[in-house]
Amino acid sequence: MFKKILAYITVIILLGIISLFLIHPYLIRVLWYRTPDADTYKAFPQDVVHKSDNAFHFNRSGRIRNDLDTLKVRDADQHLITFDEYFKNGKLNAFLVIRNDSILYEKYSPGYTDSTLTTIFSGAKSMVSIMIGQALAAGHIKNLNDRVTDYIPELAGNASFKQITIRNLLDMKSGLAFQDALGGVIKAFLSDEAKYYYTHDMKQELMKVRLDNQPGTVWKYKSIDPILLGWVLERATGKPVARFFEESVWRKIGAQYPASFGLDQPGGLANTASRFQVTPIDLAKIGRLYLHQGEYNHVQVVTKSWVDQSIHIGSEKPASAKGWQKSAHHYMWWIPQSGDNGDYAAEGMLGQRLYVDPKTNTIIVQFAAHGAGDYPYRKISRYLAGLPFNYP
Numbered sequence: 001m002f003k004k005i006l007a008y009i010t011v012i013i014l015l016g017i018i019s020l021f022l023i024h025p026y027l028i029r030v031l032w033y034r035t036p037d038a039d040t041y042k043a044f045p046q047d048v049v050h051k052s053d054n055a056f057h058f059n060r061s062g063r064i065r066n067d068l069d070t071l072k073v074r075d076a077d078q079h080l081i082t083f084d085e086y087f088k089n090g091k092l093n094a095f096l097v098i099r100n101d102s103i104l105y106e107k108y109s110p111g112y113t114d115s116t117l118t119t120i121f122s123g124a125k126s127m128v129s130i131m132i133g134q135a136l137a138a139g140h141i142k143n144l145n146d147r148v149t150d151y152i153p154e155l156a157g158n159a160s161f162k163q164i165t166i167r168n169l170l171d172m173k174s175g176l177a178f179q180d181a182l183g184g185v186i187k188a189f190l191s192d193e194a195k196y197y198y199t200h201d202m203k204q205e206l207m208k209v210r211l212d213n214q215p216g217t218v219w220k221y222k223s224i225d226p227i228l229l230g231w232v233l234e235r236a237t238g239k240p241v242a243r244f245f246e247e248s249v250w251r252k253i254g255a256q257y258p259a260s261f262g263l264d265q266p267g268g269l270a271n272t273a274s275r276f277q278v279t280p281i282d283l284a285k286i287g288r289l290y291l292h293q294g295e296y297n298h299v300q301v302v303t304k305s306w307v308d309q310s311i312h313i314g315s316e317k318p319a320s321a322k323g324w325q326k327s328a329h330h331y332m333w334w335i336p337q338s339g340d341n342g343d344y345a346a347e348g349m350l351g352q353r354l355y356v357d358p359k360t361n362t363i364i365v366q367f368a369a370h371g372a373g374d375y376p377y378r379k380i381s382r383y384l385a386g387l388p389f390n391y392p
Helices: 002-023 026-033 066-070 083-089 123-137 153-157 166-170 185-189 192-198 202-207 224-237 241-248 280-291 304-311 377-384
Strands: 046-049 072-074 080-082 092-099 102-108 259-262 276-278 328-330 333-335 344-348 352-357 362-368
Touching: 046 241, 066 083, 066 102, 066 377, 072 083, 080 083, 083 092, 092 280, 092 377, 123 166, 123 224, 123 241, 123 276, 123 280, 123 304, 123 344, 123 352, 153 202, 166 224, 192 202, 192 224, 202 224, 224 241, 241 259, 276 280, 280 304, 280 352, 280 362, 304 333, 352 377, 362 377
Parallel strands: none
Antiparallel strands: 046 259, 072 080, 092 102, 092 362, 259 276, 328 333, 333 344, 344 352, 352 362
16 A cells, blocks of 8 residues: 555656756756756857958067966965965866956966956856947937837836846846746755756747836845846847847957857847857956956047946945955946945856956956956056965
């Protein structure tokens, strides 16, 4: 009798699991790939962002600052270790330091160079921010206070979207429900984070999302908001995100190599939250564009006012305070608020970073398979500029 009951229970569990995968086929991808790595993007169709006709080249003097290897920086456990140890412990794949348009330091793991195409995960969000500024400047988007449904009318059928504005999405204050991947294996498996990364149809999933908070009131870091911004951009410009980025930014800043945005399906929506692929040397050119307040070769590519709005929070009360540098998330960039600041960064999981320090005219690009944590970039930029620095 007990064996029969156990058999029935087993059959019910198996049927439940099969039904779960039939209802949510993206879960097969979640089970297969689990936490994505630098190569997971290859499982998805790509929309290529074509390179510039005239590439910009940073200066290479032929002499690398090897003294950076012995510089003591902090890791995630607050231990002071040499940068060489930091590189190894964090499984860094690329680390590139540029100051005054000259490459001062570069280091790569086997298989990586300055031209290796890599996904930068949430660093993609900062690219979306740039494109929103471009769409505003071109008149494709009239105002950040426009409602999302003005551009995506089919979302009006879901009352959750009734009051959400483009600004709400840019501030990550949409109020839309989102379950992150924290809290154990099962929660990660069934999380919205996994769903939006692995689904074949992001639009279908977005149509069903509910509202947790009044739009504009609660900040929550999530993938839904930048994905919706990507959808808005496609509708506003009449072009796929990759084409608009290519025409309005990429080909105008001397990009040497193609980049790409991962799509949920062929001809589908770009995952503008976490699937932008780029080489280290060309990501540095995004940093250079913002370091020069949106200008490239005496041409204003991104308006100075948009750059200023993006990297300064002004009198706004920070909604987040990450790390000892108390980085605030603003317009899809991370902006430190503590100490002698003014620097900012685009950041993605597993240690993807684009760091810009106007104080020292420094750009740092880091690609990693894991990351060693903390925030060594300010110390490195100040050290190479001969300026004092002390951790708080």
